[in-house]
Amino acid sequence: MKRIAIIGGGISGLSAAFALEKRRQAGASLEYALFESSPRLGGVLVTDRVDDCLLEAGPDSFLTEKPWASDLSREVGLGDQLIGSNDADRITYILANGKLVEIPDGLMFMVPTKITPTMLSPLFSARTKLQIAREWFHPPRKADADESVAAFVERHYGPEMVDRLADPLLSGVYGGEAAQLSVRAVLPRFAEMEATYGSLGRAMLAARKKMGHASKVPTRPLFTSLKDGMQELVDAVVSRLPASALNTNTPVQRVQQENGGWVISAGYSSDEFDAVIMAIPAHAAAELLSTTNESLASELRGIQYTSSVTVNLGYDRSVRASLPPGFGFLVSRSEGRRMLAATFVHNKFPHRAPNDRALLRCFIGGARNEQVLGAPDEEIIGIVGKELGQIIKLTADPLFTRVYRWRNAMAQYGVGHLDRLQRIDGLLQSFPGLALAGNGYRGIGVPDCVRSGSDAANKALLAVGLPEDASQRVAS
Numbered sequence: 001m002k003r004i005a006i007i008g009g010g011i012s013g014l015s016a017a018f019a020l021e022k023r024r025q026a027g028a029s030l031e032y033a034l035f036e037s038s039p040r041l042g043g044v045l046v047t048d049r050v051d052d053c054l055l056e057a058g059p060d061s062f063l064t065e066k067p068w069a070s071d072l073s074r075e076v077g078l079g080d081q082l083i084g085s086n087d088a089d090r091i092t093y094i095l096a097n098g099k100l101v102e103i104p105d106g107l108m109f110m111v112p113t114k115i116t117p118t119m120l121s122p123l124f125s126a127r128t129k130l131q132i133a134r135e136w137f138h139p140p141r142k143a144d145a146d147e148s149v150a151a152f153v154e155r156h157y158g159p160e161m162v163d164r165l166a167d168p169l170l171s172g173v174y175g176g177e178a179a180q181l182s183v184r185a186v187l188p189r190f191a192e193m194e195a196t197y198g199s200l201g202r203a204m205l206a207a208r209k210k211m212g213h214a215s216k217v218p219t220r221p222l223f224t225s226l227k228d229g230m231q232e233l234v235d236a237v238v239s240r241l242p243a244s245a246l247n248t249n250t251p252v253q254r255v256q257q258e259n260g261g262w263v264i265s266a267g268y269s270s271d272e273f274d275a276v277i278m279a280i281p282a283h284a285a286a287e288l289l290s291t292t293n294e295s296l297a298s299e300l301r302g303i304q305y306t307s308s309v310t311v312n313l314g315y316d317r318s319v320r321a322s323l324p325p326g327f328g329f330l331v332s333r334s335e336g337r338r339m340l341a342a343t344f345v346h347n348k349f350p351h352r353a354p355n356d357r358a359l360l361r362c363f364i365g366g367a368r369n370e371q372v373l374g375a376p377d378e379e380i381i382g383i384v385g386k387e388l389g390q391i392i393k394l395t396a397d398p399l400f401t402r403v404y405r406w407r408n409a410m411a412q413y414g415v416g417h418l419d420r421l422q423r424i425d426g427l428l429q430s431f432p433g434l435a436l437a438g439n440g441y442r443g444i445g446v447p448d449c450v451r452s453g454s455d456a457a458n459k460a461l462l463a464v465g466l467p468e469d470a471s472q473r474v475a476s
């Protein structure tokens, strides 16, 4: 009987456990144990219900174009629970010069694919519009070394594009700053486009032409979620796993390589395993691996994380009627605000709030504002309330508020991240029975984490001599 340990019970660890469970049910001589330090499973996936509203404390959805979270949902019997965002109302605003300005139609991240809406948009100055036109003639450039997203975007479209789009969009996803994040890790397609075409605008157009027929296929919603919230995915995966394999309230304190296997110490007990999957943030993995290999631990420690706070606020029907249409807004840094973004949940996923309620989800924290995590709830609600008053003239008292803090939960793929991953892969060669999963490595979104968990499970299975068998599936 081979034994595999999984450390961390967020979606990455649960996805790894589910992959192992499928192999176990298919008859593999295998046993596994998952260790989670907190009292509950799911990590940052937490859904609450207040006043008939569905509140997401962490992720509220995932990108539809990345299939792994939807695939997992179907495998655990949630196919009919998958829902799309209400893209008919998909308007996103940027707060610029104190005003909410719509992101112009046709913008792919920061690459304009429709000239008229971009040229007419008040989001950009005449100087940036001129730069957008000139970008068409940008010469191809071999990407020798990594650089920051800010440097890359500025080379193509100038500094205003960084402030008005790249930075707010990235702080929405990573809680990070364009000046710190790696273009190769965060926007690999754009780096490739530059190498081949020079101009990102021309590259996008060429890609569209190539896909010509695809324009006739109905477009899918940008975001996918689950009817009853992201927690539904956690609950469904957990229901497929044997309770005896799941150890909550069990922080792993020590991991040691011994006699070709691994000894995991949690609480007062230690147990031996043939392989171990670390599905925890890279900084937590670094702590546990420092006695095994300091070089590996040091590389893992080098992956930075930021913290974030989400604030859900519920309002009555009069507020709902007064709010702008659309999914919400992002705040550009030059505005000097503490809020990073706000989602109008009742528009993005209408069934998550009754018709007589408005539900807002605001983000604060990130690389710009780490210290807010230590502030009491009332202070955080006060900051958000004041800024909502200034930005969207929302002065009514909320019917309810909920504050959720996520300390060091969002990985930042800094410049040189891909080189660091290569060094980590090199160091891991000496430890075939050790696999890493989670948002610190090859994608921060829920689908990437799901994939990282199943990839890590396959690596661990291979290491213990039970190679992956993709044909085996647990019936849903």
Ligand SMILES: Cc1cc2nc3c(=O)[nH]c(=O)nc-3n(C[C@H](O)[C@H](O)[C@H](O)COP(=O)(O)OP(=O)(O)OC[C@H]3O[C@@H](n4cnc5c(N)ncnc54)[C@H](O)[C@@H]3O)c2cc1C
Pocket (backbone or CB within 6 Å): 007, 008, 009, 010, 011, 012, 013, 035, 036, 037, 038, 042, 043, 044, 045, 057, 058, 059, 060, 061, 062, 063, 250, 251, 252, 253, 279, 280, 281, 284, 308, 309, 310, 406, 409, 410, 437, 438, 439, 444, 445, 446, 447, 449
């Ligand atoms: C506020 C917020 C909003 C987000 N929004 C989106 C979104 O809309 N869409 C999207 O796709 N992604 C989003 N993300 C990103 C995505 O949700 C995360 O990257 C992903 O869920 C991380 O999953 P994970 O399992 O790797 O890590 P986590 O969820 O952090 O889980 C790791 C687990 O390991 C446990 N642990 C740590 N150390 C130990 C130890 N020593 N022993 C035992 N257990 C340990 C922790 O308690 C935790 O439960 C968001 C993230 C946050 C924080």
